[in-house]
């Protein structure tokens with residue numbers, strides 16, 4: 001087979017890239033190791049920046065998002081038994097949209113199916129060849145046979161555990177990492193959200209987050225130990241612990257119910273540099289991971305794809321490779337700012353087991369400063385709604 005661009009991975013970054021390129025008449029093949037249903041069943045992120053929404057519009061996959069997404073003009077931070085609102089709209093003129101990643105994926109898959117672009121699900125043992133040479137190729141197994149695709153470029157959109165980053169020679173890649181000493185226990189429940197906006201809770205027993213998927217479905221998280229298992233957390237225990245971390249008035253609005261999904265996610269910051277090696281370009285989680293506290297993972301995948309699609313379109317429509325040359329530096333500059341913001345939100349809002357009395361006092365002072373300073377709130381707001389591309 002032959003195509004212009006092979007995209008490895010059909011998560012949000014691979015699918016969005018495929019759609020933006022298709023709109024410009026550029027041919028792609030997507031290779032995904034899992035089944036379509038598996039990809040659609042993964043429960044993940046929920047908050048979209050305006051820039052992400054704009055790219056989904058450009059990709060022709062934002063119609064349902066505009067109908068069903070919930071526009072949020074602010075968020076709340078709970079600390080010392082009080083809730084404080086950060087007004088994104090007043091501070092930055094921008095908003096965010098709550099629309100779940102599963103639905104973003106579904107809309108992009110449907111848009112791809114509508115144009116008849118090629119996707120191989122359950123592609124086995126994907127391997128990349130000659131990525132820095134003249135004949136980049138991707139090999140994979142399907143239907144009991146081995147297939148090979150020749151292409152101009154390869155987009156590694158295959159997430160943190162994918163094959164693309166691992167194809168780079170070890171001595172050509174620098175990895176920067178921080179593992180946090182806790183995880184997030186998430187529960188999804190078919191009950192209305194506790195409040196109209198998200199509530200990020202700093203509490204001496206640990207962080208909590210009250211989020212939502214729709215007006216009738218809520219998503220809650222509790223900071224938990226990294227070594228805990230979901231079997232240790234029956235629903236009753238989860239609701240009891242969440243109630244203890246909320247102020248009494250908020251807790252009164254909580255509508256517990258039977259969980260329809262429950263999972264534990266480790267918290268990690270990770271960046272691999274560079275994001276380009278020859279004709280291979282990494283985008284999204286394949287190059288970087290952030291802890292979810294800043295709601296940035298999916299949005300960073302989208303901004304990478306924004307830069308990469310523009311660079312590839314320039315290459316095919318105007319014959320200029322300047323955008324491709326600049327891709328890694330431009331993407332990484334934005335990535336590191338989001339890594340910093342996600343780290344900052346995480347260290348400010350969580351309880352660290354090794355924290356000294358001094359550390360705790362400084363953290364409390366930081367929260368009090370934030371909640372009393374318009375300048376500090378503007379800084380949080382402009383990062384949360386998304387820095388410009």
Ligand code: FAD
Nearest residue numbers: 009011012013033044045158159162284285295296297298
């Ligand atoms: P992915 O969504 O990981 O997609 C990569 C795709 O590549 C997958 O479909 C995978 O099956 C496929 N693939 C992998 N290896 C291969 C291979 N060898 N060959 C072919 N295909 C392959 N972000 C937030 O902002 N908020 C959250 O609450 C949040 N929660 C998260 C919870 C979890 C458990 C995880 C893992 C992530 C979470 N994120 C969250 C991050 C967010 O979901 C990701 O940043 C986003 O999915 C990145 O999109 P992606 O397309 O780059 O990668």
Ligand code: PHB
Nearest residue numbers: 046211219292293294295
């Ligand atoms: C979510 O709804 O899953 C969510 C929202 C905001 C975050 C993280 C996760 O910061």
